[in-house]
Structures are given as structure tokens and as C-alpha cells.
Amino acid sequence: MAWTRDQMAARAARELQDGFYVNLGIGIPTLVANFIPEGMDVRLQSENGMLGMGPFPYAGEEDADLINAGKQTITALPETSFFSSADSFGMIRGGHIDLSILGAMQVAENGDLANWMIPGKMVKGMGGAMDLVAGVKRVVVVMEHEAKGQAKLLRECNLPLTGKRVADLVITDLGVFSIARRGETDMRLIELADGVSLDEITAKTEARFTLALEEKAA
Amino acid sequence: MRKVRSNAAEALADVLADGMTIMSGGFGLCGIPEALIEGIEASGAKGLTVISNNAGVDGIGLGRLLATRQIRKMISSYVGENKLFAEQYLSGELELEFNPQGTLAERIRAGGAGIPAFFTKTGVGTLIAEGKEVRRFGEDDYVMETGLVADVSIVHAWKGDPEGNLVYRMTARNFNPMMATAGKVTIAEVEHLVETGSFDPDHIHTPGIFVDRLIHVANPTKHIEQRTVRQRGEEVA
Numbered sequence: 001m002a003w004t005r006d007q008m009a010a011r012a013a014r015e016l017q018d019g020f021y022v023n024l025g026i027g028i029p030t031l032v033a034n035f036i037p038e039g040m041d042v043r044l045q046s047e048n049g050m051l052g053m054g055p056f057p058y059a060g061e062e063d064a065d066l067i068n069a070g071k072q073t074i075t076a077l078p079e080t081s082f083f084s085s086a087d088s089f090g091m092i093r094g095g096h097i098d099l100s101i102l103g104a105m106q107v108a109e110n111g112d113l114a115n116w117m118i119p120g121k122m123v124k125g126m127g128g129a130m131d132l133v134a135g136v137k138r139v140v141v142v143m144e145h146e147a148k149g150q151a152k153l154l155r156e157c158n159l160p161l162t163g164k165r166v167a168d169l170v171i172t173d174l175g176v177f178s179i180a181r182r183g184e185t186d187m188r189l190i191e192l193a194d195g196v197s198l199d200e201i202t203a204k205t206e207a208r209f210t211l212a213l214e215e216k217a218a
Numbered sequence: 219m220r221k222v223r224s225n226a227a228e229a230l231a232d233v234l235a236d237g238m239t240i241m242s243g244g245f246g247l248c249g250i251p252e253a254l255i256e257g258i259e260a261s262g263a264k265g266l267t268v269i270s271n272n273a274g275v276d277g278i279g280l281g282r283l284l285a286t287r288q289i290r291k292m293i294s295s296y297v298g299e300n301k302l303f304a305e306q307y308l309s310g311e312l313e314l315e316f317n318p319q320g321t322l323a324e325r326i327r328a329g330g331a332g333i334p335a336f337f338t339k340t341g342v343g344t345l346i347a348e349g350k351e352v353r354r355f356g357e358d359d360y361v362m363e364t365g366l367v368a369d370v371s372i373v374h375a376w377k378g379d380p381e382g383n384l385v386y387r388m389t390a391r392n393f394n395p396m397m398a399t400a401g402k403v404t405i406a407e408v409e410h411l412v413e414t415g416s417f418d419p420d421h422i423h424t425p426g427i428f429v430d431r432l433i434h435v436a437n438p439t440k441h442i443e444q445r446t447v448r449q450r451g452e453e454v455a
Contacts, residue, residue, distance in 0.1 A: 047319065048245040049392050059447040064248060064440030065376075065390040071246040071299075071443040082388050084395045085245070085271070086327040089320025093340060117345075122308065123316070124298030126346075131320030134340045164343030 001195030002145070002173035010035045011171050011191075012101050012142050016042050023047060023092065023132055025102030026070045028142045032101055043079065045097055047128040049088045052080035069128065089128070093135035100136035102129065104143045104167070106157040109187040109207035111167040111179040113141065114159035126162060133163035145172035151206040153177065174201045177209060188212040221382050221431050222411065226257030229431045233370055233403045234263040237290075241326065241368040241397040242270040242280060246299070247441040249390030250279045251407045253433065254372040259283055267291040269326070269366060271319060271393055273300045278441055287311070293366070295319035299443065318346060321363050323396060329365035330399025330428070337362050371401025375424070378408035379415075382429030383422045391423065398428045406432040 003011065005028050013035035016022065023045045024030055033055075036042050044053040046068040053068060054075035062073040091097055104115040113133055116126040133139050146152060153170065170177045174196045180186035187209040192201060198211075223229035240258070244250030255274075258266075259282050266289050273292055274281035283289050284302045291313035297303050306312035317325065318340045328336055337360035341347050351362040373394040376387035384406055386394055398404050406424075411434040 046389070048248070049389050056446045056448045058450055062442060062445055062447065063388070064442050065388040067246065067248050067389055067442075067444075071248070072446040073442055073444065074446070076388070082386075082391055085319065085323035085392050086396050089323050093320055093324075093338060122304045125294060125296035125316050126318055127296040128319040130318035130344065130346065131340045134338075134342070135320070161344045163341075 001193075003193040004173075006031060007193070008142050008171055008173060011176065012140055013037070015099060015101070015138070015140050015169065016040060017098070018042075020098040021045055021051070021091075021096065022099045022101065023097050023136060025100070025129075027103045029101040029103060030070070045088070045091065046074075047085075047088050047092060047132070049083050049085055050080065051083075051091075052077045054080070089131050092128070092131050095135060095137055097136045099138050099140065100132045101140045101142060102132065104141045104152070105147070106152050106154055106159050107141055107143070107167050107170050107179075107207075108154050108157045109179070109209065110185040111165040111181045112157045113139075113162050113167045114157040115162050117160050119160065129162050133166035138168050139166050141167050141170045143170070143172055145174040145201070146204055151204060153205045153207040155206055155208065174204065178212070186210075190214055221426075221429065222380050223431050223433050226253045226407070226433055227260060229405050229433050230254065230257045230261055233405075234258065234261050236263055237265040238263065238369040239267040239269065241366075241371040241401055242268055243371075243373040243392065243394035243397045244279065245271055245389065245392035246443050247275065247279055249374045249386065249392050249394055250274070251372040251374040252279060252438060253407050253435045254405055255279055255282060258372075259286055259288065262288070264288045265290045267293070269293040269322075269368060271295050271322060273297045273303050275299045275443070276302055284312070291315065293317060293322070295322050316346075321346075323393060325363055325366040326393065326396040326400045329367040330396060333365050335362050335364045366400060368397070368401045369403070371397045371404040373398045373404065373406045375406050375408045377410040377412050377417070378406055378429070378432050379412050379417060379426070381414050382406070382426030382432060383417055384408065384424035384429060385417065385421065386423050395424050398424045403430050404428055405430065407435045408432055409435060409438060
């Protein structure tokens with residue numbers, strides 16, 4: 001029994017802190033917005049030029065001038081601000097965003113991350129991913145543990161990188177790993193998903209990791 | 219200061235030439251200068267290098283210039299929504315340079331501000347940094363990226379006045395303000411042409427010095443790529 005997409009998103013939401021400015025990627029990371037704890041103030045940034053992103057609009061109230069980075073119609077909030085792409089990436093590159101939650105194709109034990117291109121396939125582009133992983137203070141990856149039976153947590157990425165040593169935390173359907181971005185390579189398994197055994201996660205992980213399982217909070 | 223032109227054809231008439239570099243504002247289909255793109259289509263100018271975050275979709279925006287094969291090269295961060303793009307790229311007809319989105323935005327900002335190059339940590343240790351100077355500042359490595367300028371920049375704004383002062387609306391701002399600064403000739407299309415003096419000077423996003431020409435495109439059709447909605451009464455996160 002591994003975690004569902006919603007459970008992974010809920011786990012990622014535990015990385016949020018009151019007052020955080022957060023950028024959420026497309027896919028499971030977008031679901032994290034549904035799990036922001038009651039009473040916690042979090043501001044969502046959309047890299048196309050918006051801070052304080054609201055929910056989807058009601059049918060009939062969509063505005064073509066108001067979209068998120070996934071080109072989806074959204075809404076503004078009382079605290080919303082709009083700005084240019086240069087200002088937006090100034091926030092990102094300048095370390096003003098506290099947390100980036102994004103997906104990945106591969107993550108290596110040293111924090112290398114690949115999520116933008118598969119050689120030989122049509123490449124769509126990296127969009128803002130390289131800027132986000134390079135500039136945001138803390139980078140949390142949420143992804144399936146394996147892709148078609150292939151490990152995604154590797155000793156070294158074999159896909160072209162999005163960033164070198166940029167992942168701080170990886171949440172998969174099987175568990176949670178912390179990674180050191182500086183100094184010696186240091187990847188630790190800190191949580192197992194409900195009903196997942198250490199044997200199973202070890203068998204499905206190529207990256208080398210140490211055990212640092214914490215007592216689960218009740 | 220005769221900046222106002224009657225339509226896209228007149229605004230573009232004496233500035234386009236084959237082989238030019240053109241910046242085109244917008245993110246996805248949001249805030250794109252659609253009338254001016256169609257003006258370029260009608261002009262037949264070809265062999266163009268187009269700098270734009272995306273490449274439109276089939277039949278809309280820059281997708282139209284791909285269909286007519288007027289574009290030789292794109293400099294973009296994400297082109298996933300365009301089938302024609304994939305075909306032309308894979309057949310070798312179309313050249314493509316990917317830039318990280320923030321690097322693209324900053325290259326344009328720098329170009330418009332007279333800065334020939336800058337260092338960024340985005341892309342260090344990736345394909346993007348290959349062949350570029352990497353320098354260490356403090357404890358980190360940074361890659362050198364160059365500023366970008368264009369022969370012609372085309373941008374979309376919500377409101378403009380005859381001075382060329384522009385105001386954008388919500389996320390339709392995106393790349394437009396930087397591109398307005400980086401064109402040798404910058405042409406804006408505005409949804410509302412307002413009288414000089416009607417803007418609060420404190421609220422102008424792009425000062426008129428950056429805008430050479432503008433056209434009024436009233437009630438433009440706007441396109442939504444991903445229509446996402448919630449139901450009434452639905453829990454709001």
C-alpha cells in the first residue's frame with residue numbers, strides 16, 4: 001500500500017510554514033494547494049508574473065488575462081500582485097521564494113535533478129524549472145518512485161540535468177528522502193509510506209541512502 | 219511624437235525585412251500581440267528569428283508564422299503546445315534555442331538596459347552552460363549569459379496613450395515590458411487608446427520612450443489554453 005497522489009501532496013504540504021512564499025509545479029505539486037493547513041498563511045507564486053494565486057474561477061468568470069504558469073485560468077485574491085517575467089524570476093533567482101515543489105523524471109543521491117528532456121524525443125523546453133531549482137531556497141521533489149518499473153532515484157542521473165545538487169527532499173509514493181546539497185553526498189530515508197517495507201523501497205531505489213527513520217508523529 | 223498608426227500593416231510597413239530578429243510578447247496565448255503577428259504574416263517577411271517565451275498554438279499567434287514558414291529560428295523556453303513546431307524542428311527546417319525562462323526574461327531586460335552580459339546560477343552544470351563562460355562568485359558557480367536585442371519588438375498592452383505610455387493587465391504583462399525596452403523599433407497594440415494625461419503617471423508600467431508606434435485593437439479575441447473552473451459551493455483551499 002503506497003501513498004496515493006493526494007497523500008503525496010498532503011505529505012508535501014507538511015513542508016509549508018506560515019508566511020512562506022511558495023511556487024508549485026504542474027501535476028501532483030499543484031494538488032499541494034488543497035492541503036494548506038487551516039489558518040496557515042501561504043502565498044503562492046506563479047512564475048508568469050503573479051503572487052497570491054487564488055483558486056480556479058467559477059464557470060463563466062474565466063479571464064483570459066489571468067492564468068497560471070500551466071496556462072490554466074485562475075483567480076486573484078485581495079493580496080495579489082502582478083509583475084513582469086523579469087521581476088518574477090528576480091524573486092526566484094534572488095532567493096526570495098521559500099519553497100519550490102516540483103516533479104522530476106530522475107533524482108540522484110547527490111541532489112542532481114532531471115525533469116526537462118529525454119534525448120531522442122521532442123523536447124518541449126525547460127520553462128522556468130532551471131531557474132526554480134537554482135534559485136529557490138528549498139526544493140522539494142514529488143514524484144512516483146519508479147517509472148515503468150525503472151528506478152528514478154539513481155546513483156547518477158542519465159538524463160540531461162535541470163540542476164546540479166538542487167534537491168533538498170524527495171517525496172515518492174513509497175517514502176521520503178532528504179538529500180545534502182553541499183559537502184559529501186548524503187541521502188537519507190526519513191519516512192516510509194504507510195504499509196511500505198524497507199525491503200521494498202530498498203529494492204526499488206538505485207541511489208545509496210542511509211536510514212534515518214523518525215518516529216511517526218501520532 | 220506621431221506614434222499612433224491606424225493598423226498593423228501601416229505600423230509595420232517600413233520596418234520589416236527578411237532575416238530580421240523579432241521579439242514577441244506574451245506567455246502562452248496570454249498577452250500576445252496578435253494583430254501585429256498577423257500583420258507580419260500578411261507582410262510575407264521571412265527567414266525571421268523570433269524571440270518569444272512560447273511559439274503560439276496551431277493557427278493562433280506565432281503558430282501562424284510557423285504555418286507560413288516565415289520563422290527560421292525560435293528562441294524560447296517552452297514550445298510544447300505546437301504540433302507544427304515539432305514537425306518543422308524534427309525535419310531540420312526550424313532552428314531552436316532553448317533558454318531557461320528566467321534567463322530569457324533577464325537577457326531581454328539586460329539587452330534593453332544596455333547590459334551586454336550577466337552571470338546567473340540558472341543552468342550551471344547543465345547543457346545550457348555548455349560552451350559558456352562559468353565563473354565563481356563566493357561559494358557558487360555562475361554562467362555568463364548575453365543580453366538580447368531585436369530589430370523589432372511587438373508587444374500587447376491593455377491601455378496606451380499617444381505618448382506610448384503603456385499599462386498592462388494582470389498576467390498579460392509577462393514578457394511585454396522587457397521586450398518593449400529591447401527593440402530598435404517597438405510597436406505596441408493596445409486594447410484601449412486613452413488620451414494623454416488620463417493615466418496617473420505613478421501607474422504607468424512602460425514609459426513612452428520605449429514605444430515607437432502603437433495601434434489600437436479594440437475588443438480583441440482572447441484565447442484560453444486551459445479552461446479550468448470550480449463549481450459553486452466547492453471548498454476553496
